[in-house]
Amino acid sequence: MRRHDQGDDRPATPEPRRGLRQDFDARARAARSDFEASIRQRRADFDAKNEALTARTGRNLPAAIGIALAFAVVMLAALLIWKPAFMVVAAFLLGVGVYELTSAMRFAGRDVPRIPSVGLAIAVVPAAFVWGQVAALFTLLIGILVISAWRLVEVAFTTPKPPAGHVVRDLTDGLFVQAYISLLGACVVLLSREDRGQLWVIAFILVVVAVDTGAYATGLNLGKHPMAPRISPKKTWEGFAGSVAASLVVGVVVTVLLLGLPWWTGLVLGVLISGSATLGDLTESMIKRDLGIKDISSFLPGHGGLLDRIDSILPSAAVAYVLFLIAHH
Template structure:
């Protein structure tokens, strides 16, 4: 081992090493800049695509998908694991939906008591689940009586007294919420409570989602001819045709594989559900147009409100229960 002092590199060697390090740093910096540029370009492209889709359909698609998966997952797990959990999920959905619809009607000038409305709507869920049809209809009629008497009692105070015409409009608004949200929604709970009814409930929910997806995709790709431009300008006949096609295919598959029904039942199932889902969707669109609002609420980003997601489900629940009564063994 030599004790001779280290000889420094010649100036040319030092310059070469510095140049090599600078070259590597420059390449790394260029690579980082290129990655940043590609990420920014991809993000801009995705944002532009999402803006075009949102302008065409009125939805923020990524957020809508995430929220839809969350709601769908909670319903799916509750039906498969313990049916009483589905009742709890239904209580939450009906409570929020009835509250936001009552709030929207109050914003439009109708004096609808929100808390009694929510209580009356929610009461139909456990009574339908545990007491069947009799409990469902008893809770429905009792809720109508509660809401009507509550509104009539407010006539006793000068601050809330209105003319007879406005009074009956307010009572009618309360009846609408109890029927549209509470009664129709309770049919899904009534169906799930039956022996094997959880599979029928799951099947009709899958079918509603399938028809909505089929209408969305075909309308986005091929939609040119408005279906009801004065009610819902974004709905097209091409989208409706796509929903019917998907509904029939999904109905046959669900009937054969999940409900143990003949193939022709699937056609009936699909046609009736797509009809009820479309009517429910258009009815809610007409309601929003009359109220002068885009969404019932903004509680669900990308969807609007709970009623904006349940508008097709509510009437379809009554249709699915009727089919169960007729066709289930």
């Protein structure tokens, strides 16, 4: 008989090959651990720098940039593709802005009716876009009367009755909300409905962005002398100088390339918009200080309230609309 060996006939794994594989696995695990540790450290460093920047400037910069870009895309698409779509954008911005401000006022004990206030802000948009100045002003006048009557009816059915001084304050606050947001916002809508008006809207908003960016960058790096410490402690004269310089440069560029006007009109646009944008920002800071709040709302991450982001645009819209009327009449 043929003799067969007893035991396992399977080939054994060579020890050198097994050792190489284990060494490779160990190196791969170590490299992966180092990579993950590096990512965690970079993220921690980024978060720490972002927190320090937020503490210094009062703004979450990455979130602010992302939201600003998103709004820019929506507004540009509405203005350049189909102008009537801009009514939806404008109605949303004004309606939310009025809701935020009236809510902040009510939180501070100012009983401004929210429902008719928001309704008027939205109604003035189609009135301005479709029928023009007279219709927009008529809508505002009727709306303000409705808001005042709404508050007086509330007072009539309230027990105990609020002091007369408080009622007068509520009525004047309701008027202020409409003058500050709805009236100035209507100027953007009136401007957009004009022939080539959408280009003017884009142009003046670009200048407002330049004002904000110039003030932010210059104030962050060079700011030493407070501009209005009781109203807005972070604003500096150095930042204001940077905003004026940036607005002049962008003003010249947009008037020549977008509007087809002489370069010197860009200087006029830049100077006026830098003043109106700064005034709008300070006005909103005064409102927040008067109400005893830091932000109008927390609607937008990194921005605070929506009104915090359009405060510079609102008065600048009136300036741009007047300049448009002067340039075309």
